[in-house]
Amino acid sequence: MVLGEVIGNTMHPVIHFLDRIYKCFNKNNPEYNLTIFIDLKKAFDTCNFDILLKKLSHYGFRGVSNLWFENYLRNRSQFTSINGVKSDMNTLLTGVPQGSVLGPILFLILINDLANISDSLFSLLFADDTTFQLSSNNINDLFTQANVELEKAAEWFKSNKLTLNVSKTKYILFRKPTQKVDFTNLRLGINGQNIERIGNDCKIKSFKFVGIHLDEYLQWDAHIQHVRCKLSSANFALSKIKNLFPTNIKKNVYNSLFKSHLEYGLPCWGGVKHSKLKAINILQKKSIRNIAGKHFREHTNPIYKSLGFLKVQDLIEYQSSCFMYKYFNNKCPSSFENFFIPFRGENRTKSFILEVPLKKSMEHFPTYCLPKTWNSLNISHKNAESLRIFKDNLKESFLSQYT
DSSP states (O other): OBOOSOOSSTHHHHHHHHHHHHHHHSSSSOOEEEEEEEOBTTTGGGOBHHHHHHHHHHTTOOTHHHHHHHHHHSSOEEOOEETTEEOOOEEOOBOOOTTSSHHHHHHHHHHGGGGGGOSSOEEEEETTEEEEEEEESOHHHHHHHHHHHHHHHHHHHHHTTOOBOGGGOEEEEEOOTTOOOOOTTOOOEETTEEOEEOSTTSSOOOEEETTEEEOTTOOOHHHHHHHHHHHHHHHHHHHHHTTTSOHHHHHHHIIIIIIHHHHTTHHHHTTSOGGGGHHHHHHHHHHHHHHHTOOTTSOSHHHHHHHTOOOHHHHHHHHHHHHHHHHHTTOSOGGGTTSSEEOOSGGGTTOEEOOOOSSGGGTTSHHHHHHHHHHTSOHHHHTOSSHHHHHHHHHHHHHTTOO
């Protein structure tokens, strides 16, 4: 399967990614999930024009439209300027413009057929973040199959004139803590070079995938620690300006430095136990006291309400509900089609069947948390005529409880 479409935001590929792992774990005989994070050398800069134009033609961009793309890609020039000294102007022979709207789309078109190399390999493509996922309950067979698939992938990249950066390509064997593995004789490699493993007993403990830090047991400790560090720095900045600027300026600082890190990807990792969110909750309370200029022991509920800010736990439910509203109203990318199973019948209006995990330790996965959150919503919220009305009503319902 390939998700070679323009996915709405970076949270979407992570949900797909975690769903694959959830399905591996949620079996009577749990499977290992082997994920390989592919790194390409200067991926956007090395796109071959001829190959890309042929693939555009294959997907229907022919004649004038293909010529338009050719004119867009070819005969571009660039130079480097350092301290006022400019290099010679050079014509670009490869590459799609970075920072442009078309750049990621054209790159995806170039690599969209990567999934065709194998029926057993799950490829998740998001711009130049490419991952391969394979699963099996036999660890030796899994690594053997992975090495075979990597040989096919290496040949595909070579044919498409893209270069693998093996030293930066990593893999994680996702599994439950109870699944013990001896890695002594297990190796993954490409072109004779070993691929480095990421794990609790390795030099690198976690991998950053589209801004989310993943560990081999998906316990989210690494990501939560990363968020805590960002929030701590943001709160320090707020503490320094709490007596210098008006509230509206401090709210802007909060939104840019604190909220942006706090809310990123919450539906993916926010299902963790409440105890793991305690430190984040404390930091949020400190930050809103700094915004309001209140004593460090001041009760925070009235502050949350006056500022119009939601608490961490409510933010998780709020963002999860917004995703489900989009899903229910067909506003998610087509890759989410039939992702959840709806209830049938009048007594189950606008609800979804929960795929209950076999183990309680798996209840933090979005595959379970998202529909559960939606099912618990009041029907009046679900019937909102637009996403904006849905968001406003839901936020107001949370704020009304802060007394």
